[in-house]
Amino acid sequence: MATRLVGLPAPDFEMNSTKNLETLDEKVKLSDYKGKWLVLFFYPKDFTFVCPTEITALSDRYEDFQDLDCDIIGVSTDTEFVHRAWINTSRDDNGLGEIKYPLAADPTHRVSRAYGVLDEEEGVAQRGLFIIDPEGILRYQVVTDENVGRSVDETLRVLQALQTGGLCPSDWKPGQKTL
Numbered sequence: 001m002a003t004r005l006v007g008l009p010a011p012d013f014e015m016n017s018t019k020n021l022e023t024l025d026e027k028v029k030l031s032d033y034k035g036k037w038l039v040l041f042f043y044p045k046d047f048t049f050v051c052p053t054e055i056t057a058l059s060d061r062y063e064d065f066q067d068l069d070c071d072i073i074g075v076s077t078d079t080e081f082v083h084r085a086w087i088n089t090s091r092d093d094n095g096l097g098e099i100k101y102p103l104a105a106d107p108t109h110r111v112s113r114a115y116g117v118l119d120e121e122e123g124v125a126q127r128g129l130f131i132i133d134p135e136g137i138l139r140y141q142v143v144t145d146e147n148v149g150r151s152v153d154e155t156l157r158v159l160q161a162l163q164t165g166g167l168c169p170s171d172w173k174p175g176q177k178t179l
Helices: 050-058 061-067 080-089 110-114 153-166
Strands: 014-017 028-029 038-041 071-076 103-105 126-130 138-144
Touching: 014 080, 038 153, 050 071, 050 153, 061 071, 061 103, 061 153, 071 080, 080 103, 126 153, 138 153
Parallel strands: 038 071, 071 103
Antiparallel strands: 014 028, 014 103, 038 126, 126 138
16 A cells, blocks of 8 residues: 655665676665655566666666756666666667666565555565655655556656746646746
């Protein structure tokens, strides 16, 4: 059952990751991102169909997030070894190829559960996306059906809206006035 996390400190985490793809010895921790915005997104499984479209789309737009002082971490309940195999598989062969941010491993389900996205019956994360501010406060959360990929443009729009610190009306776009 999902819980409201928006406005509260983001649940802490430390997970193995692909930050160092060769050695797989670099963990990702929430505290590593203190002072920056963070998009933390969960997806069900490696080597599936919708997930690579989201992961590669975010990677292809990574510089846009960096320009907004924001980093990205992708998370599934697969291990870092499976993540590496998927990254080392070309996009033409249903792999990811090189991506510009780390994938984190949550095989214990601890982090997926803390963020309210764990499908306990299946043992996989639902498709959840969270935006965490530089002080570690969770400012945005969305969970979608596993068959529906998320929009990079909408994620960027929401991030920019949050960064204004103002009241942003429906369909607000960067450059428009806030209320």
